[in-house]
Amino acid sequence: MIGFIGRRLGTMVLTMLCLTLVVFFMVNLEPNLRKLAISQLDMRSSDEHIESWLVRNGYRDNFFIRYGRWLGVVPIEPVVDESGRVQARFGVCPQPAEPYYGGILQGNFGCSTKFNTTVANKLFPALGATGILMFWVMAVMVPVALLIGVLAGMREGTRTDRGLSVASITTTATPEYVSGVIFTVIFASWLGIFNGSAASATREGVTFYNFTLPVMTMAIYGIGYIARMTRASMVEVMTQQYIRTARLKGLAFNAVVIKHALRNALIAPFTVIMLQFPWLLTGVVIVEVMFRYQGFGYTLVEAAGNNDIDLLLACSLVSVFVVLTTQLISDVGYAYLNPRIRVS
Numbered sequence: 001m002i003g004f005i006g007r008r009l010g011t012m013v014l015t016m017l018c019l020t021l022v023v024f025f026m027v028n029l030e031p032n033l034r035k036l037a038i039s040q041l042d043m044r045s046s047d048e049h050i051e052s053w054l055v056r057n058g059y060r061d062n063f064f065i066r067y068g069r070w071l072g073v074v075p076i077e078p079v080v081d082e083s084g085r086v087q088a089r090f091g092v093c094p095q096p097a098e099p100y101y102g103g104i105l106q107g108n109f110g111c112s113t114k115f116n117t118t119v120a121n122k123l124f125p126a127l128g129a130t131g132i133l134m135f136w137v138m139a140v141m142v143p144v145a146l147l148i149g150v151l152a153g154m155r156e157g158t159r160t161d162r163g164l165s166v167a168s169i170t171t172t173a174t175p176e177y178v179s180g181v182i183f184t185v186i187f188a189s190w191l192g193i194f195n196g197s198a199a200s201a202t203r204e205g206v207t208f209y210n211f212t213l214p215v216m217t218m219a220i221y222g223i224g225y226i227a228r229m230t231r232a233s234m235v236e237v238m239t240q241q242y243i244r245t246a247r248l249k250g251l252a253f254n255a256v257v258i259k260h261a262l263r264n265a266l267i268a269p270f271t272v273i274m275l276q277f278p279w280l281l282t283g284v285v286i287v288e289v290m291f292r293y294q295g296f297g298y299t300l301v302e303a304a305g306n307n308d309i310d311l312l313l314a315c316s317l318v319s320v321f322v323v324l325t326t327q328l329i330s331d332v333g334y335a336y337l338n339p340r341i342r343v344s
Contacts, residue, residue: 004332005328005332008328008331008332009328012324012325012328015320015324016317016320016321016324019316019320020313020316020317020320021067023313023316024066024067024070024313025063027309027312027313027316028059028063028066028309032307032309033054033059034050035307036059036113036307036309037050037053037054037059038050039113039307040053040090040091040113041053056079057079058076058077058079068103069102069103070103070104070110070313071103071104071105072101072102072103072104072105072106072108073101073103073105074101074103075099075100075101076095076099076100076101076102076103077099078095078096078097078098078099078100079095089110089111090111090113090116092111092112092116092117092118093110093111093117093118104317107120108120109123109310109311109313109314109317110309110310110311110313110314111310112303112308112310112311113306113307113308113309113310113311114302114303114306114308114311115302115308115311119310119311119314122299122311123296123299123311123314123315123318126294126295126296126298126299127295127296127318129293129294129295129296130284130288130295130296130297133211133214133215133218133284133287133288133293133295134277134280134284136211136215137215137218137219137222137280138276140215140216140219141218141219141222141223141226141276142226142273144219144223144227145222145223145224145225145226145227145230145269146226146227146230146266146269148164148167148168148223148227148230148231149168149226149227149228149229149230149231149233149234149269150230150231150234150257150262150265151164152164152165152168152227152230152231152234153230153231153232153233153234153235153237153238153265154234154238154257156235156238161231164227164231165228165231167224168223168224168225168227168228168231169224169228170224171220171221171223171224172221172224172225172228173224174220174221175221175286176217176218176221176283176286176287176290177286177290179216179217179220179221180213180214180217180286180287180290180291181290183213183216183217184213187212187213188213194210194212194213213291214287214288214291214293217287217290217291218280218283218284218287221283222276222279222280225272225276226269226272226273226276229268229269229272230265230266230268230269232268233265233266233267233268233269234261234265236265237261237264237265238257238261240264242260243256243260243261246260270330270333271330271333274326274327274329274330274333275326275327275330277322277323277326278322278323278326281296281297281319281322281323284296284297285297285298285300285301288301289301296315296318299311299315300312300315303315
């Protein structure tokens with residue numbers, strides 16, 4: 001198992017390098033660099049002035065050298081003005097007077113041109129806010145979905161099964177931007193129960209009234225998907241020979257389900273649940289923008305819309321890390337739960 005985890009970690013590092021290289025290339029295309037220069041200069045700046053700014057700030061250096069600086073394996077030369085004084089990066093983030101290593105490996109994610117601060121000062125509070133949102137989404141989504149799936153699988157072919165299956169398919173077929181609008185209209189506008197905006201949650205703290213709609217919007221989609229997978233797994237397990245043997249021994253139906261069927265039926269849904277985390281990143285972008293929640297998704301949209309290169313790169317790095325980490329946990333957990341595929 002240790003060797004398996006070590007190989008997967010090596011694959012994760014290589015994958016992160018490849019993906020971040022592609023993202024770094026895309027965000028450093030010529031139109032983006034010119035927009036960045038204009039945002040730091042003036043809309044009426046001449047081409048010569050723009051080119052001079054790009055050269056002075058290192059954006060005309062070799063691509064792989066710039067990528068190495070972002071990673072932190074190539075030293076960064078301080079930017080100096082015409083008088084020879086060291087300039088703060090984008091006029092906000094100070095720099096040492098001597099060449100220094102200041103990349104991802106050193107914990108320096110760069111400087112945000114949109115929010116006029118370091119990327120870390122903006123990114124980590126946003127990740128914390130999104131972490132709270134994801135926690136409550138998973139706390140609502142997973143138990144409800146498993147309960148629906150187990151009940152439907154236990155009563156295959158009955159009205160209960162058909163009703164729960166229809167509800168699951170309906171929720172899965174409804175994207176977040178549709179369910180979010182529906183919930184806002186019903187619960188915030190018509191009934192006036194919940195606050196339709198979650199922006200106050202980042203200022204005043206999370207409450208039942210300002211946080212329910214975003215959680216419902218994100219959870220409703222995943223509930224149907226996990227419930228369908230759990231039902232299919234439960235139906236398959238309930239037809240196994242050991243379940244019939246347990247029933248013939250006189251064990252109660254509920255005891256058979258809880259002690260024998262449930263653990264084996266949850267192996268496949270466990271993988272699906274872990275894979276919900278990458279999906280939640282996509283849902284977070286839609287929901288946080290819709291409800292004005294100041295989290296990771298909202299920050300990502302702001303960075304992309306305002307050509308904030310350093311912040312956009314940091315958000316991409318976080319997304320890649322979350323996807324690869326959850327896949328690793330999923331593989332290790334699946335091998336642990338299913339003895340038939342244990343890695344020697």
